[in-house]
Amino acid sequence: MRRFLLGCLAVVAVTVANAQTQADTALRIVSWNIEWFGSTEAGPPNKNLQERNVVRILRFLDADIYALGEIVDTMRMRRVVDSLGANYGFTISDFCSAVASPDFPNWLTCQKLAYVYRKDVVSNVRVRGMLRASQNAYYNFASGRFPYLLNANVNKNGKKRNINVINIHAKSGTTSTDYTRRRNGAIELKDTLDQFFSRTPVILVGDYNDELHRSISGFGTSPYQVIVADSNRNNANYYRSITLPLSYAGENSTIGFSTVIDHQIINKRMDSMYIAGSAAIRKDVLTVVPDYNARNTSDHYPVFSSYSVIAGDTSVFIAPPPPPPPAPPIVQGFKIGPNPFSNVLYYRSGKTLTDVTMALYNAVGAKVWQRELATIPANVAQQTQVPSSLPPGVYIFRLLSKEETHQLKLVK
Structure with missing residues (x-):
């Protein structure tokens, strides 16, 4: 019986060793x-x-x-x-x-x-x-x-x-x-x-x-x-x-x-x-x-x-390099997104803006959201909430400030 047990343990040891290898x-x-x-x-x-x-x-x-x-x-x-x-x-x-x-x-x-x-x-x-x-x-x-x-x-x-x-x-x-x-x-x-x-x-x-x-x-x-x-x-x-x-x-x-x-x-x-x-x-x-x-x-x-693993080409393969991501650390003008958006808009201005009013207008020209800010600092990422109840569709975003104005189309 002792020889039998030793034999079984030997088989288990070999199996474990093979699996580990x-x-x-x-x-x-x-x-x-x-x-x-x-x-x-x-x-x-x-x-x-x-x-x-x-x-x-x-x-x-x-x-x-x-x-x-x-x-x-x-x-x-x-x-x-x-x-x-x-x-x-x-x-x-x-x-x-x-x-x-x-x-x-x-x-x-x-x-x-x-x-x-x-x-x-x-x-x-x-x-x-x-x-x-x-x-x-x-x-x-x-x-x-x-x-x-x-x-x-x-x-x-x-x-x-x-x-x-x-x-x-x-x-x-x-x-x-x-x-x-x-x-x-x-x-x-x-x-x-x-x-x-x-x-x-x-x-x-x-x-x-x-x-x-x-x-x-x-x-x-x-x-x-x-x-x-x-x-x-x-x-x-x-x-x-x-x-x-x-x-x-x-x-x-x-x-x-x-x-x-x-x-x-x-x-x-x-x-x-x-x-x-x-x-x-x-x-x-x-x-x-x-x-x-x-x-x-x-x-x-x-x-x-x-x-x-089989031997093969080890040269680094990367598909054509990606373009810079949107809204880089330094921007010219005013950037806002994503587009399409959901209930959060992210924005960044290339220069400081004061007395700011941001608003969204629906397809028939009715104002559906507005936010007023004293200042938007230059090259600082910002975010703002918009109503999650806004239905899917095309909207016009408008920004008014002492320094400049912006208007663009956004889609939800």
Whole structure:
């Protein structure tokens, strides 16, 4: 009996060793929406507990690249990364919904995209927001929550490859408008991927806010069908929806819902490295945070996949550089946006204005909102609330001051 037990233990040891060897040589990528991380206005109420649980889970998942969503408190995220050790780096998007740069007043309170990565695996990191020159993309990706691109060289088991990770947090909601914005965003993003990224590995990860085999909005076809359907391996722009089987298997990626809305899709070049069957929704985080389903950390589960890195081009590939974001630190004249707007307008003047009156007029010329200010200082980002009850449509914005006047068309 003793020999039998020793034999069993030896088999287990070998199995664990083999699994560890595969983990050490595979590139591991995790995408995770961390619900309103660090926000004082929404998400899990105990922010210190949320932070501690995030550290526990990231250590447990032991990935090389984490693509994260809904990062609000950047200092808390820095503490999380510091807790992981000196071998980890991170980067956070300089944009989010209705916010074009950290100069905007509410950048600190909005949901940002982020990456955390192992510096001994990931090098030559470059990041940027995609499609920022497109007004259509601005609207379709939740009013400026553009896809966040990480381009880097990865080194595993002595083999190096340049890859692109694209982190998205798509427009939420179940209305026909929400569905259309997700669909149109996917169409424009795929056009860019086909044109500029077909010869380099790409993985598209994040909170898609919809299914891949149907729509949560009840409109039948997935808004991502344009990408999912391009699955012919003979095509130059072939895409593999590696999390689609999880939907067919009845999995769920959020607490309390029966759908998979957090996905990972890879292109042809990335598919050559994909370890078949490795895509998974990591509900085993419950072994680290047993009360995770009480939403003390997030309402989303992490999504995981792994890759066997094969030698390839390690030159840094970045699509044509983006234009400067709107409302730069120094502006000429007067800038206001976003356009289309919702219930907040952000503005900046190139010079100091005094005795200011700002107003909105509807399509028939009736004044529907007005605000008076003694001063608008030069080159200081400002914001103002407008009535959320304003119906969708075209509005005329007018600014009167002692120094100058401005008028432009805005759309809600």
